[in-house]
Amino acid sequence: MANLKQQFGARLKLLRTQKGITQESLAAQSDLTIESISNIERGIFGPRFGNLEKIAAVLDIEVKLLFEFKGE
Amino acid sequence: MANLKQQFGARLKLLRTQKGITQESLAAQSDLTIESISNIERGIFGPRFGNLEKIAAVLDIEVKLLFEFKGE
DNA sequence: GCTAAAAACGAAGTTATACTTGGTTTTCTA
DNA sequence: TAGAAAACCAAGTATAACTTCGTTTTTAGC
Numbered sequence: 001m002a003n004l005k006q007q008f009g010a011r012l013k014l015l016r017t018q019k020g021i022t023q024e025s026l027a028a029q030s031d032l033t034i035e036s037i038s039n040i041e042r043g044i045f046g047p048r049f050g051n052l053e054k055i056a057a058v059l060d061i062e063v064k065l066l067f068e069f070k071g072e
Numbered sequence: 073m074a075n076l077k078q079q080f081g082a083r084l085k086l087l088r089t090q091k092g093i094t095q096e097s098l099a100a101q102s103d104l105t106i107e108s109i110s111n112i113e114r115g116i117f118g119p120r121f122g123n124l125e126k127i128a129a130v131l132d133i134e135v136k137l138l139f140e141f142k143g144e
Numbered sequence: 145g146c147t148a149a150a151a152a153c154g155a156a157g158t159t160a161t162a163c164t165t166g167g168t169t170t171t172c173t174a
Numbered sequence: 175t176a177g178a179a180a181a182c183c184a185a186g187t188a189t190a191a192c193t194t195c196g197t198t199t200t201t202a203g204c
Contacts, residue, residue: 040151048190064140
């Protein structure tokens with residue numbers, strides 16, 4: 001099984017694309033760079049709690065949805 | 073509404089006590105200090121992804137359960 | 145196929161904050 | 175009422191999140 005960062009990143013990417021917004025737009029609205037969003041989605045690193053909160057707010061979803069992975 | 077760190081901390085404390093384990097035991101098993109666990113539960117800071125994973129593993133629960141807050 | 149937008153990717157440096165250490169105080173519980 | 179458990183505080187360290195800059199690849203529309 002992939003690690004948490006990777007699972008989270010894949011989940012974020014899915015939820016973001018479902019909302020039809022680009023990494024650039026998400027980055028701008030969450031006060032992050034597009035690189036950071038890219039790194040998070042690729043599982044390079046996980047966001048800090050403050051940014052986790054911001055990202056969920058931009059996507060207009062509850063944080064827990066970002067941790068809901070298939071098969072669990 | 074309390075911020076994410078605080079909500080998370082309260083949720084962690086509840087799940088930990090329900091399992092009947094002490095901060096000290098959780099700290100030891102997750103390679104953190106008792107102070108860090110205390111700080112996390114009080115909402116002083118949120119754990120990094122690696123530690124989030126470890127904590128959930130020690131509690132034998134899915135990570136998403138730590139983000140399930142009442143009323144949501 | 146061409147183009148442009150979107151995203152992947154890499155390296156190297158900065159910075160925020162998680163985490164520790166050490167100690168004291170308070171709360172809970174047996 | 176004693177001891178365990180946890181709160182609390184300050185100050186220092188460590189690490190991983192985050193940035194910057196630049197290049198390459200993928201994707202989607204014309």
